[in-house]
């Protein structure tokens with residue numbers, strides 16, 4: 001109720017778009033909802049979809065004065081991702097064959113495994129359509145427990161096996177290993193392959209220069225919450241990637257979280273923010289819990305409350321803007337801080353420690369490092 005009244009006060013300044021007046025949504029996404037060729041599903045597709053289905057809004061505060069990226073993506077891309085629906089048989093189609101895409105990983109470490117587990121959990125793929133080229137014997141054993149096909153090192157025959165058994169090939173090695181692995185892959189790349197690189201810093205032009213002419217390449221920056229289907233990913237198309245490749249990439253990444261398109265010059269910024277960001281937040285959660293432990297809270301309860309506080313606050317930003325929009329965090333912050341209260345005392349300490357500047361510097365430093373990896 002308090003949030004609602006704040007919204008009323010601030011709506012003229014912050015809320016630019018009037019919501020649809022009835023339950024019948026006229027958004028453009030409705031038009032494309034049934035037209036996408038991408039889903040190979042034995043479930044009946046919904047009759048219509050619109051942006052209203054993306055998030056349930058628990059209240060409204062005030063939307064930021066820009067287009068919500070969730071709507072932008074969903075208007076041009078087709079993927080049904082409803083948390084209430086079962087998550088099976090929702091694989092991405094290989095349009096030429098009318099079959100699900102087979103996805104092969106060249107390198108499947110922490111990020112590759114997070115993607116594999118996320119794809120399996122979402123139902124966007126099934127074990128028999130997934131494979132990985134894995135160098136390390138212990139990882140081969142642990143990944144084979146997922147039921148996916150395992151091949152050896154990419155530079156020792158694995159790349160050929162992955163190419164022969166995949167429609168989409170994900171480059172999942174460290175940036176420093178990408179050149180060797182791409183060179184090993186190059187002789188086996190077919191025109192129908194889609195190559196997705198998740199390597200930080202490695203430019204599309206570098207990838208394309210190592211592969212046959214007109215290879216279809218997409219660069220993606222995911223993050224580890226793919227594992228629990230809460231990723232924030234960004235992607236950019238290479239010169240020969242088709243609109244269908246964009247849709248397949250979007251469908252894959254949307255199945256494990258949210259995904260937006262950006263220009264390639266912004267991929268370093270994305271890497272510094274959402275690629276590396278989970279680590280900043282883990283550190284923040286640990287530090288919040290440490291603070292609570294230092295004033296007497298048991299460790300387990302401190303961690304639990306700290307993590308849920310971050311989840312709750314993030315969801316208020318994502319869902320509190322009304323009509324599915326994003327709320328301004330400053331407004332939400334003001335609403336927690338009472339005059340002469342506890343919160344403003346805590347905030348004064350954070351400001352004295354330069355916490356804003358520290359977060360800004362962290363993102364900038366990580367983005368700079370991404371630039372250096374080129």
Ligand SMILES: NC(=O)C1=CN([C@@H]2O[C@H](COP(=O)(O)OP(=O)(O)OC[C@H]3O[C@@H](n4cnc5c(N)ncnc54)[C@H](O)[C@@H]3O)[C@@H](O)[C@H]2O)C=CC1
Nearest residue numbers: 107109110111133135153154155172173174175198199200
């Ligand atoms: N870890 C993260 O949060 C994120 C990582 N990335 C990117 O994902 C890529 C992988 O990162 P991580 O998973 O963290 O690293 P990782 O070191 O855990 O995984 C890389 C894997 O590639 C394997 N590998 C190396 N050479 C190989 C070869 N010739 N054949 C087969 N496998 C080989 C390694 O044994 C290892 O298991 C990097 O390029 C990174 O920039 C992108 C977004 C987030």
Ligand SMILES: O=C(O)[C@@H]1CCC=N1
Nearest residue numbers: 200271274275276277
């Ligand atoms: O730390 C790294 O280099 C990778 C890229 C983004 C997140 N982790």
